[in-house]
Amino acid sequence: MSLLEKIIGPTLASQEEEEQKVGPLAGIPMLGLDALSSAAYGPEAALTLLLPLGALGLAFIGPITLIILGLLTILYLSYRQTIAAYPTGGGSYTVAKENLGTRPGLLAAASLLLDYILNVAVGIAAGVGALVSAVPALHGHILALCLLILALLTLVNLRGIKEAGVVFILPTYLFVGTLALTLLIGLVRAALSGGHPHPLEAPPAVPVATAGVSLWLLMRAFANGCTAMTGVEAISNGISAFAKPAVPNAQRTLTWIVVILGLLLGGIAYLCRAYGIAATDPDGATYQSVLSMLVAAVAGRGVFYYLTLAAVLAVLSLSANTSFAGFPRLCRLLAQDNFLPYAFANRGRRLVYTLGIAILAVLSGLLLVAFGGITDRLIPLFAIGAFGAFTLSQAGMVMHWRTHPARSPQEKAKNRVSLIINAVGAVATGVALAVVLATKFREGAWITLLLIPGLIVLFERTKGHYAHVAEQTRRHEPLDLSSLKPPVVVVPLRQWSTITEKALRFGLQLSPDVLAVHISATEDEADHLRQRWAGYVEEPARRAGVPPPRLIVIASPFRRLFHPLFDIIKTLEGEYPDRMIAVIIPELVGSHWYDYLLHNQRATALKAALLLNGDQRVVVVNVPWYLSGRKA
């Protein structure tokens, strides 16, 4: 196991878990990266759709951003309440399930799972978009770069929460710092120049208009811009990662995230208009991200430009980390309710949910390959999951306040205010969801709409299966103690060795009826073993007064090893109708990870075949043999 441990770190004991908790300073990078980094693709996604309007399009980015900021404020107030009401972690799944019922809960869960997967793909793709903006020579390697970053991220997350948090602190604050500085310089320049600053590096000319303004186009731009709000729910899902007192810590973290995000969105929108920066064709070879053009216009293409773009690349790529924290957590909640296989509830090495992380990495990798690593192609699938979960969560909170007990009139009034806030949130996000769905249906939203019911069916089937098994294995009768005869023991062997001897000896401890089976490729080999058997087994057994184990030798051409053994087992079952058949399989255990590659493949295959081909009366016994270099 040493190689594996070097890569993913030593196994953590359970008591170390408390040390892994974080405060707001580390909480912002860990759970807020998704939300903050949205500033890097949300405005750009809206601007890309305004491209056909030419220069006029820039006039609309202001109003659209204002609507988005209003929605963000409502969302903030709603989620603050959710955090307080569900201090052990109030993800959309939990809130919707407890207040609206199982189906809405599963709907929220399915939406959120898809949102998490898309967030990984979009974050990485947008990060690589920033990279090729700064280094155009890399334009031909977009997909390879995306997959490389995904692999690195997966590794970091398999190492565990805390260290992952540390990796993310520096880039996050560098991102916020450099962007804030860019916006500040830009705003000062704009103010000094009466709203028309001169760019240090001129952005590409705004293309001429190819279409007129229409409400439909503006709604589509708004829908694209809504991706800037994805990730705000992550905190409410991850309260358990905060140090005590968890609720105020989580609320403070949320406040900071929303304030920073709002400032970034507003500043970017204002400066894009002031500097005349429109989006560029995302599929073209001259693609440049909006942030790249903005920073170059404000500060020139110097050291600061490259530092800022490096921070954007880092933060966008790492924004996927919000999903790596949230996806396995949600899978675990579903598994605890029997909606996903139990395996998702098992904590892996280093206290993270290995299986969830692995599945998230594979699915988002497939998305990246399918869409070539281009952000703009992924955007239509995005935001639906997020806004579906927002709406269900807020609606659930409305029900929560309706049934919440109030011990005083003050408390009752407070509940009432809370209810109104969440109701406004539910309606606002619901309307936004409707706009997103309507405007993006043909561009890819239908994929999301197909997958969500599919996931819900999967959840319900899984739960049904577990219920069925529990029904089958229920027992209300006492232990059956009739005819407790020892089993008939079968020991497959290849040669006389210490391993064989140990297996045989254990067989004799279990039962007086032991049968050794040797599948022989050549007659010589068989004769050799028969001779040894007589001297090494039969004679000493007779001397000790123990019934000697029988040796059965079967000639078999190459490879046919399992079937003769199964035939013998079948015969034994007929001979001994009231006995169990125990097959002893020796297993080599070594101290190195490569021992697992070098040994036991055949033992593992035989065990699997016995389980598949056997019946209730066949039992497999693994006798380990430890290679030296390990404890004896």
Added chain:
Amino acid sequence: MSLLEKIIGPTLASQEEEEQKVGPLAGIPMLGLDALSSAAYGPEAALTLLLPLGALGLAFIGPITLIILGLLTILYLSYRQTIAAYPTGGGSYTVAKENLGTRPGLLAAASLLLDYILNVAVGIAAGVGALVSAVPALHGHILALCLLILALLTLVNLRGIKEAGVVFILPTYLFVGTLALTLLIGLVRAALSGGHPHPLEAPPAVPVATAGVSLWLLMRAFANGCTAMTGVEAISNGISAFAKPAVPNAQRTLTWIVVILGLLLGGIAYLCRAYGIAATDPDGATYQSVLSMLVAAVAGRGVFYYLTLAAVLAVLSLSANTSFAGFPRLCRLLAQDNFLPYAFANRGRRLVYTLGIAILAVLSGLLLVAFGGITDRLIPLFAIGAFGAFTLSQAGMVMHWRTHPARSPQEKAKNRVSLIINAVGAVATGVALAVVLATKFREGAWITLLLIPGLIVLFERTKGHYAHVAEQTRRHEPLDLSSLKPPVVVVPLRQWSTITEKALRFGLQLSPDVLAVHISATEDEADHLRQRWAGYVEEPARRAGVPPPRLIVIASPFRRLFHPLFDIIKTLEGEYPDRMIAVIIPELVGSHWYDYLLHNQRATALKAALLLNGDQRVVVVNVPWYLSGRKA
């Protein structure tokens, strides 16, 4: 297992193997695709290097091709002899090992393994190169297309040899047919026009010269052109796939392959010069493959053009199939000699070597990602492995004929002729290898030169490990029959169920000392089980006169399940110093593939933990419980 079976086909029984054998007609696509398809990238690889010479470069493609054709003829004669001398499969590894010794054999094996991996990557990359030549709109998706084709190929190969062969017959003969027709039309046109045919679709202008002729440049072009010969050895490695009589069938197949390949290479070289077709920049956005320009010049960009290019795409992609047949075969040979883990020698489902196929797919996928799916970047790594294996194989054949017994003077003379042919082959391929190594060292050949010794070390270490284990487990003493006491049985349980009852009952059949261990999260749960235990187990046991199994309940916070169990096992080992400890773990077995995802994760983890943390005295007993819907 039903989903898995639908995808990779039902498991084949061993006796069906003979039916999977092929004749020359199916043998050419199956084992010759690699060799034939080389015609599509070999000439182009040489032309790309002649690019700096401008129009003058085209004058040199003729002489270079002639040298390559000479080398190909020598190679053909040599391998014909190898097939006859090693009718059970005379790959370079076998021939070099038997005649030159183990180390040269391993050198040949390592070279060939790398060659197989590169062949997959180059074949797929060149196929996608043909595709983007025909459909320039796909230029941005080169890597994604490469990975998609790799995935499809892997799937086809996991389904088994014969069906794979059928998939390949049509494209291969379409490729040979369309290219032959193209060459024929081109040659007739050239003859009618006195050697200066007018292209129907003019190829891009030949760029102006940027460098003068040098021997070094010509040698590099020759080295690149040598990739046209890769794959010729595949037949000698795969004789076992031919129907009887295998040797003449294999030889006839080889003859056909070499004749077709030679005609293609010669025709392409002549027509490139006649039509004035030079290579285009492989990294550029206007890249077009040489074959694409040639077919367009000869026949125009009509239906025939697209049909031909489709065949080129199919055959180049599928040429990787030679590797998918050869790589697992070679791994198996190495595993049978203990140089690779035994697992490589296990035939998987459908009689193919699953593990080898999987590893080949992963490694060549990594190569594609690392080199962005561009053929030209992969070429420098290629050919070294192939020519290393060629040289070692021919040198081995020289030794073979030197020691070959001759019963008559005629036979002696015949052996002498054979020896000379193979000696010429060894020297010729050796010189070519030296040229390739010298000219491509800096461009990537050094990677190959580092990997080959690494692989050899791996092979030798593996063999050493197996020898070490055999030494450790050797035994020359008879069976130890002292103190055959029954084991102490431990049964971990969660609740009273039919599964628990079965495990407990089996425990009582093994030993009078049975201990049930329950890890309890809550006190309620513990009390509930204690009550049931008294009524369902202790009372009936006392009535039956059987020593009642003890129940141990341990309170444990969430997740800590294994450690309390290990503590108990440790205590028992102290209490019973001369007894084995048998831990009974029930396992659910279902009839559907998803049952494996839904159950037993904890049982599997517990078994693994017991083996890792246990010692020679701890034994694991798997008691299966079959879900209904399966045989009882």
